[in-house]
Amino acid sequence: xxxxxxxxxxxxxxxxxxxxxxxxxxxxxxxxxxxxxxxxxxxxxxxxxxxxxxxxxxxxxxxxxxxxxxxxxxxxxxxxxxxxxxxxxxxxxxxxxxxxxxxxxxxxxxxxxxxxxxxxxxxxxxxxxxxxxxxxxxxxxxxxxxxxxxxxxxxxxxxxxxxxxxxxxxxxxxxxxxxxxxxxxxxxxxxxxxxxxxxxxxxxxxxxxxxxxxxxxxxxxxxxxxxxxxxxxxxxxxxxxxxxxxxxxxxxxxxxxxxx
Amino acid sequence: xxxxxxxxxxxxxxxxxxxxxxxxxxxxxxxxxxxxxxxxxxxxxxxxxxxxxxxxxxxxxxxxxxxxxxxxxxxxxxxxxxxxxxxxxxxxxxxxxxxxxxxxxxxxxxxxxxxxxxxxxxxxxxxxxxxxxxxxxxxxxxxxxxxxxxxxxxxxxxxxxxxxxxxxxxxxxxxxxxxxxxxxxxxxxxxxxxxxxxxxxxxxxxxxxxxxxxxxxxxxxxxxxxxxxxxxxxxxxxxxxxxxxxxxxxxxxxxxxxxxxxxxxxxxxxxxxxxxxxxxxxxxxxxxxxxxxxxxxxxxxxxxxxxxxxxxxxxxxxxxxxxxxxxxxxxxxxxxxxxxxxxxxxxxxxxxxxxxxxxxxxxx
Ligand SMILES: Nc1ncnc2c1ncn2[C@@H]1O[C@H](COP(=O)(O)OP(=O)(O)O)[C@@H](O)[C@H]1O
Ligand SMILES: [Mg+2]
Numbered sequence: 001x002x003x004x005x006x007x008x009x010x011x012x013x014x015x016x017x018x019x020x021x022x023x024x025x026x027x028x029x030x031x032x033x034x035x036x037x038x039x040x041x042x043x044x045x046x047x048x049x050x051x052x053x054x055x056x057x058x059x060x061x062x063x064x065x066x067x068x069x070x071x072x073x074x075x076x077x078x079x080x081x082x083x084x085x086x087x088x089x090x091x092x093x094x095x096x097x098x099x100x101x102x103x104x105x106x107x108x109x110x111x112x113x114x115x116x117x118x119x120x121x122x123x124x125x126x127x128x129x130x131x132x133x134x135x136x137x138x139x140x141x142x143x144x145x146x147x148x149x150x151x152x153x154x155x156x157x158x159x160x161x162x163x164x165x166x167x168x169x170x171x172x173x174x175x176x177x178x179x180x181x182x183x184x185x186x187x188x189x190x191x192x193x194x195x196x197x198x199x200x201x202x203x204x205x206x207x208x209x210x211x212x213x214x215x216x217x218x219x220x221x222x223x224x225x226x227x228x229x230x231x232x233x234x235x236x237x238x239x240x241x242x243x244x245x246x247x248x249x250x251x252x253x254x255x256x257x258x259x260x
Numbered sequence: 261x262x263x264x265x266x267x268x269x270x271x272x273x274x275x276x277x278x279x280x281x282x283x284x285x286x287x288x289x290x291x292x293x294x295x296x297x298x299x300x301x302x303x304x305x306x307x308x309x310x311x312x313x314x315x316x317x318x319x320x321x322x323x324x325x326x327x328x329x330x331x332x333x334x335x336x337x338x339x340x341x342x343x344x345x346x347x348x349x350x351x352x353x354x355x356x357x358x359x360x361x362x363x364x365x366x367x368x369x370x371x372x373x374x375x376x377x378x379x380x381x382x383x384x385x386x387x388x389x390x391x392x393x394x395x396x397x398x399x400x401x402x403x404x405x406x407x408x409x410x411x412x413x414x415x416x417x418x419x420x421x422x423x424x425x426x427x428x429x430x431x432x433x434x435x436x437x438x439x440x441x442x443x444x445x446x447x448x449x450x451x452x453x454x455x456x457x458x459x460x461x462x463x464x465x466x467x468x469x470x471x472x473x474x475x476x477x478x479x480x481x482x483x484x485x486x487x488x489x490x491x492x493x494x495x496x497x498x499x500x501x502x503x504x505x506x507x508x509x510x511x512x513x514x515x516x517x518x519x520x521x522x523x524x525x526x527x528x529x530x531x532x533x534x535x536x537x538x539x540x541x542x543x544x545x546x547x548x549x550x551x552x553x554x555x556x557x558x559x560x561x562x563x564x565x566x567x568x569x570x571x572x573x574x575x576x577x578x579x580x581x582x583x584x585x586x587x588x589x590x591x592x593x594x595x596x597x598x599x600x601x602x603x604x605x606x607x608x609x610x611x612x613x614x615x616x617x618x619x620x621x622x623x624x
C-alpha cells in the first residue's frame with residue numbers, strides 16, 4: 001500500500017530551482033533512501049513534504065488507514081497530525097527543556113483537556129498527563145535514554161541527541177518517518193547502532209521510513225529502494241544493487257569523495 | 261557539600277510563606293508598616309503582576325509584546341468605571357456629560373477586576389488574531405502601536421472615559437491584602453501552568469518554532485492562548501493599580517510604563533516567575549529611593565537643580581545596561597530555590613571550619 005507519493009513536486013526559490021520535479025513513492029512498511037550530493041535538494045524535498053515550504057508545483061499525496069489526501073501546502077502541524085513525523089539535519093531539540101519534556105511535546109496535540117482544565121489539575125487532565133508520561137518513558141526506554149529523562153536536552157552527547165529527536169518524532173504517533181541525515185557526525189560504532197535502531201523502530205512502529213543519508217554503508221544496508229537526486233533532478237532510482245552500479249550515480253558522486 | 265533536601269526546601273518555603281502571611285496581616289492592621297511603606301508593597305505586588313503578564317508572552321512563549329501599558333489602561337478604566345459610585349462618576353464628567361449606561365454600571369471589586377482582565381483579553385484577540393499568524397517580530401510593532409491607539413481612544417471617548425481629565429475618586433479597595441493575594445494567585449496560576457502540557461508547549465515554541473510545528477503544535481493557537489492570558493493578567497494589574505493610585509489619566513499609560521515593566525522582566529529573568537516578583541520589588545523600592553533625582557539634590561559640592569524626568573532617564577540607562585551586560589537577569593529562566601542561597605553560605609562555612617584540610621580533601 002502506498003503511504004506517500006510526490007507527483008511532479010517542485011520547489012524554486014526565486015531563480016534557484018532547488019527541486020525540479022520529484023516523483024517518489026513510499027510504500028508502508030518500506031524503508032527508502034534519498035541520496036545525492038550536497039545541495040541536491042534532499043532537505044528541500046523533506047521541507048515540501050512536511051509543509052515547511054509550499055511546493056511551487058506538483059502535488060503530494062499522503063495515505064493512512066486507506067484515506068488519501070493532498071498535503072501540498074498544508075501547515076506543518078496539520079501534516080504531523082495526519083501522520084508524517086521528521087527529524088532535522090541540524091538537530092533541533094528544545095534545548096532548554098528536559099529530555100522527557102521534549103518527548104512530551106510530541107504528544108501535546110493529542111491532549112483533550114483545555115488549558116483551564118490543565119491549570120486546575122482536573123482529574124481528566126491528570127489522567128492524560130499520567131498516560132503521556134508513561135508513554136514517554138516507554139519511548140525513552142526503547143531508544144535507551146530512560147536514565148537521562150530528567151537531564152537537559154542540550155547536555156546529551158551528539159548521538160543521543162539524534163536518538164532523542166527520533167523518540168520525539170515517534171511520540172507524535174506517525175505512520176511515516178522522515179529522517180534527515182540521522183548519522184551525520186556519528187562515529188562508526190554509533191552509525192552501526194543507529195542502523196539497527198532504525199530497522200527496529202520501523203518494524204516496532206510499522207513505519208514507512210524515508211531517509212536522507214550520506215553514509216553509503218547505512219543506505220545500502222537498510223533501504224529497500226533508493227532515489228538519487230542531483231541538482232534538483234532525480235537521476236536514478238532502484239534497489240541498492242541497481243544504484244551501486246548506475247553510471248550516472250557514480251558520476252554525480254565523483255569528486256564528492258563518497259566513501260563507497 | 262550537600263544540597264538541601266526536598267523536604268528541607270519545603271519546610272523553608274512553608275516558614276517563609278507563614279512569615280509573610282503574618283507580616284501581611286500586621287501590615288493590613290497598620291502595625292507593621294506605615295501608609296507610605298504599605299503603598300510601596302502594594303505597588304510592588306501590582307508591578308509583579310504586570311511583569312508576570314509580560315513574562316508569560318515574552319519570556320515563556322518567546323513572542324515579543326510591548327502592549328502591556330495598553331492592556332493595563334483597559335483594565336484600569338474598566339475596573340474604575342465599575343467601582344466608582346454613579347453619583348461620583350457624574351460629578352467627574354464636567355467636559356461632557358457621562359453616557360447614562362456607563363454611569364449606571366456597577367459591580368463588586370472582584371467582578372470589576374475580572375471584567376478589566378476580560379476587556380484587555382477582548383482587545384488582545386483583535387490584535388493577536390491577524391498578527392500572530394505572521395512569522396517575525398510583528399507582534400512587538402503591533403502591540404506598541406495598539407498601546408498608543410488605546411490611549412488616543414481613551415483620550416477622545418469623553419462621554420465614556422472622561423477624556424484627558426481622567427477618573428478620580430476610585431475607591432481604594434485594593435489594600436495590601438488584595439494586591440498581595442492577587443499577586444500570589446497569579447504566581448500560583450503561572451507556576452501550575454508551566455507544569456502542564458500547555459506550559460511546556462509555550463516553552464517549546466520559544467525554544468524552536470520550526471521544531472514545535474513539526475511536533476504537530478499549532479503555533480497560532482498557542483501563541484494566541486498565551487497572548488490572551490497575558491492580556492488578561494495585565495488587565496487585572498491595571499484594575500488594581502487604578503484602585504491604589506485613586507486617580508488615572510490616559511497619560512499614566514504611556515509606553516514608558518511598558519518599558520518599566522520590561523525592565524522588571526529582564527532584571528528578574530525572562531522565563532522566571534519568581535524572578536519577576538523579586539524584580540518588581542527591587543524596582544518599586546529603588547524607584548522610591550531614586551525619587552530625590554527629580555527634586556534636585558547635592559552631588560558632592562554641586563547642587564543639581566530640579567530636573568523632571570531625570571529619574572526616568574536613569575531608569576532607561578539602567579534598562580539599557582541590564583540588556584547589554586546582564587541579559588539573563590537575576591534568575592535566568594530558573595525559579596528561585598533555597599539552594600541558591602544555601603550553597604554560597606555552606607561554602608563559606610566550610611571554608612571557615614576547615615581551612616587547613618582544604619588542600620588534601622575536597623570531597624567533603
Ligand atoms: N530557503 C531557501 N532559499 C533559497 N534557496 C534555498 C533555500 N533552501 C534551500 N535552498 C537551495 O536549494 C538547494 C538545495 O538545498 P538542500 O535541499 O538543502 O540540499 P541538500 O539537503 O540536498 O544538501 C541549494 O542550492 C540551496 O541553496
Ligand atoms: Mg540537506
